[in-house]
Amino acid sequence: MNQILNYLKIILFIALNFNLQAQELENKVDSYLAPLVNSGDFYGTVLFAKEGNIELVKGYGFANLEHRIENTSQTIFHIASVNKPITAVGVMYLHENGILNIDDTLAKHLPGYPNGDSLTIKNLLSQTSGIPSYNRFPDYSEYAKRENSLKNVVDWFKDEDLLFEPGSKYGYSNSNFVLLAHIIENVTGLDYHNFMEKNIFEPLDMNNTKPFRYDEIIENRAEGYDPANTTSGLKKTGFYNNSIKIGSGALYSTVGDLLKLDQALYSKDVLSEETKELMFTSIGENEYGLGWGIWKRFDKNKHDHDGASPGSVAYFSRYPDEKVTIIFLGNINTGAFNRMKYDLAAIYFNKEYEIPKPKKYMYLDEDSLKQYEGRFEFENATFFDLKVKKGALRFLWRGRGELGNLLSPLGDGKFYMRARGDQIEFIKKDNITEVYYTERSGTSKLKKVN
Numbered sequence: 001m002n003q004i005l006n007y008l009k010i011i012l013f014i015a016l017n018f019n020l021q022a023q024e025l026e027n028k029v030d031s032y033l034a035p036l037v038n039s040g041d042f043y044g045t046v047l048f049a050k051e052g053n054i055e056l057v058k059g060y061g062f063a064n065l066e067h068r069i070e071n072t073s074q075t076i077f078h079i080a081s082v083n084k085p086i087t088a089v090g091v092m093y094l095h096e097n098g099i100l101n102i103d104d105t106l107a108k109h110l111p112g113y114p115n116g117d118s119l120t121i122k123n124l125l126s127q128t129s130g131i132p133s134y135n136r137f138p139d140y141s142e143y144a145k146r147e148n149s150l151k152n153v154v155d156w157f158k159d160e161d162l163l164f165e166p167g168s169k170y171g172y173s174n175s176n177f178v179l180l181a182h183i184i185e186n187v188t189g190l191d192y193h194n195f196m197e198k199n200i201f202e203p204l205d206m207n208n209t210k211p212f213r214y215d216e217i218i219e220n221r222a223e224g225y226d227p228a229n230t231t232s233g234l235k236k237t238g239f240y241n242n243s244i245k246i247g248s249g250a251l252y253s254t255v256g257d258l259l260k261l262d263q264a265l266y267s268k269d270v271l272s273e274e275t276k277e278l279m280f281t282s283i284g285e286n287e288y289g290l291g292w293g294i295w296k297r298f299d300k301n302k303h304d305h306d307g308a309s310p311g312s313v314a315y316f317s318r319y320p321d322e323k324v325t326i327i328f329l330g331n332i333n334t335g336a337f338n339r340m341k342y343d344l345a346a347i348y349f350n351k352e353y354e355i356p357k358p359k360k361y362m363y364l365d366e367d368s369l370k371q372y373e374g375r376f377e378f379e380n381a382t383f384f385d386l387k388v389k390k391g392a393l394r395f396l397w398r399g400r401g402e403l404g405n406l407l408s409p410l411g412d413g414k415f416y417m418r419a420r421g422d423q424i425e426f427i428k429k430d431n432i433t434e435v436y437y438t439e440r441s442g443t444s445k446l447k448k449v450n
Contacts, residue, residue, distance in 0.1 A: 022055050028347045029056060032355050036336050037061045039359040040233045041418060043225070044313070044330030045071050047255035048348055051323045052263045057255060063222040063331065065234065076208050076221045076252050077329035078242075079314040080307025083251040084177050086209075086261065088125055088279060088291020089270065090196050091180055096275045100187050102290070109183045114158055115166070121183065123166045124176040125290035126283040130162035133173035134244075144240040150182045150192070153244055170286040174248040177291075181247025192246050200270065204260045209253040212242055221252065222331035224311015227406050227418045229369075229392035233361035234332065237311030249309060255327045258316050262325045265318070280320075297342070298349050306341060313337040317345065324348065334418040359416060361408040369393045372415070372426060376435055376446040383449065386424075395424075 029046060036042035043061025047054065059071030094100045100109065102125060107116035123129040134140060134157045143156065157175050164171065181192040188195050193211050201209050212218060224237035242250040264270045271279070280303055282294035295302045297319075304317035313330040315337065326344055330337060336356070346353035369388045377383040385396040389403055395417055396404035407415035413426035423438040435446040 025056050025348065026058065029058070029344065032343060032347060032353070033060050035356040035358045036340075039361065040225075040227075040332060041334045041336040041356075041359070042313075042330055042340065043071055043222075043332050044077065044328055045073060045075050045255050046328040046344065047073075047259060047325070048344075049259055049262075049325040052259070052266075052325075054259070061332075063220070065223070065225065065232070071222060071331070072220075073256060074208075074220050074254060075329075076218055076254055077314065077331055078212060078222075078224065078309065078312040079251050079253050079258075079316075079329060080249045080309040080312050081174075082253075082258070082305050082307040082314040082316045083245070083247070083249045084307075085291045085305045085316065086196070086200070086251065087177050087180055087184075087247045089261070089265075090184060090200055091121065091125060092271055092275050092279050092290065093199055094184065094187065095278075096272055100183070102278070106179070106183075109186050110179075115162060119166050121180070122290070124180050126286065127170055127172050127176055127288055128167050128283060128286070129173065129176055130164040130166050130168075130171060131173050131175045131179070132157065132160050132163055134175050134178075144244050147241055148243040150178065150185060150246055153178050153246075154182050170283075170288060174245070177248035178246060184247070200261075201257075203269070204257075204264050206253070206257040206260050209251060209257045211246070211250045212252045214239065214241065218252065225332045226310055227332075227334055227408055229363060229406070229408065231363045233408060237333075240310060245309075249307060253329070255329055258327050258329075259325060262316075262318055262327075266320075266323065297345055298351055300349070304341075306337070308333055308337065315341050317341070335421045336418070339421065359410060361416070362411050364393075364409045366391060369409075372413075375399070375449050376437075377449050378437075378444055378446060 025048060033042060037060050045059045047057045049055060057073045059073060059075055061071055063069045063071045063075050095102050100121065102120070102122040104121050105117055106113045106119045110116060119129055134153065184192055184195055190198070225234045226237050227233060228235035265276060279290045280292060280294060281289050283289060287293060287295055293304045295304065300319050301321050302317055302319055304315070307314040311331060311333055313333055315328050317326045326348060328340060328344065343353040366388055372393055373386050373388060375383055375385050383398060385399045387394050387396060393407045393415060394404040395407055405417050405419040407417055407424065410416055415424045425436045427434045427436070435448060437444045437446055
């Protein structure tokens with residue numbers, strides 16, 4: 001009897017200790033995210049798990065701001081480029097089953113593709129192909145608003161010159177993963193989504209992972225928002241058609257579905273150990289394997305991928321030695337997620353981090369904003385322009401870009417660049433306006449030039 005009582009005490013102690021640790025984690029994450037949620041820089045869902053056991057899963061902010069519907073653990077988000085490692089799992093499944101080999105050339109599976117004899121599937125997976133990313137093409141916005149087939153998108157970029165010799169360096173390109181989806185379709189006879197559903201999503205019960213179409217009703221889907229010069233500091237994301245991103249960034253999912261994929265990658269249910277080792281090995285010094293970032297953080301091995309597009313941010317990270325998983329998906333696209341990627345891990349592993357400073361954005365009309373227009377120069381002669389476009393003050397680095405980065409007014413001559421986390425401040429002293437630019441590395445005084 002005493003042995004049973006002692007055993008029960010041990011179980012109770014472990015359970016209480018786990019609950020206390022989980023509560024402490026939740027308190028820290030709540031405190032960290034509160035300023036970002038209050039300012040409208042992050043709405044989304046966050047998940048922490050160890051060995052597949054969820055330690056925290058919680059929604060923050062609104063899935064639909066107009067109807068005040070809150071994000072939950074079940075909310076479905078656009079995962080942007082977190083689609084890429086999922087596509088990589090699909091390609092490695094075909095490699096393992098002998099339907100293709102990652103060392104195959106494109107000429108074998110896409111006859112007639114330019115430079116197909118020198119480009120391999122491995123080049124596409126590892127972002128070492130030299131194929132330019134179609135996101136940078138001047139007609140991207142036109143393609144992004146229309147219905148596209150994979151062949152349409154491939155035909156759009158296939159005749160562009162390579163940026164470098166295949167395999168010689170790393171160059172991140174969305175075109176690579178659209179090509180991989182095209183290859184999947186050619187070798188299997190299934191369209192990309194049917195192949196992924198049949199071989200990856202359905203076997204893993206990833207029932208909430210699917211492509212999104214604007215005319216489709218998806219229950220629990222989060223509305224996307226972007227920073228704006230409005231009273232709320234936000235606007236609904238404009239229309240674009242995800243058919244341009246098949247294989248690269250068209251999927252929607254939940255934190256729970258991504259955890260299912262994470263856990264499958266610790267077993268042999270989808271891929272063998274040998275195949276996973278290929279996928280999770282960095283190519284050269286690129287810190288990128290086959291569809292996954294391969295890093296070290298806090299002296300711990302990490303596999304991850306992030307994603308951002310209008311109205312969405314996503315981050316999927318795995319610490320394989322500790323079997324720790326940290327995932328967050330969001331429905332506001334701001335640069336806050338770049339700090340969250342590091343700080344949420346720092347919270348979990350008890351490392352140093354800073355809680356974001358509270359911010360409250362305000363609305364300024366165009367006439368009020370025009371006084372801040374001009375060209376501003378750093379001491380090293382690099383410069384940027386501030387221009388009022390489409391109702392907001394915009395930051396154009398070296399005068400480039402159609403719209404640049406939006407600056408959100410904070411009042412008293414202060415503006416915050418939510419895409420980068422930088423601040424510009426105008427201070428009047430004796431009828432002279434001094435201008436300061438603050439970034440993570442420090443504050444610089446600027447000179448206004450004609």
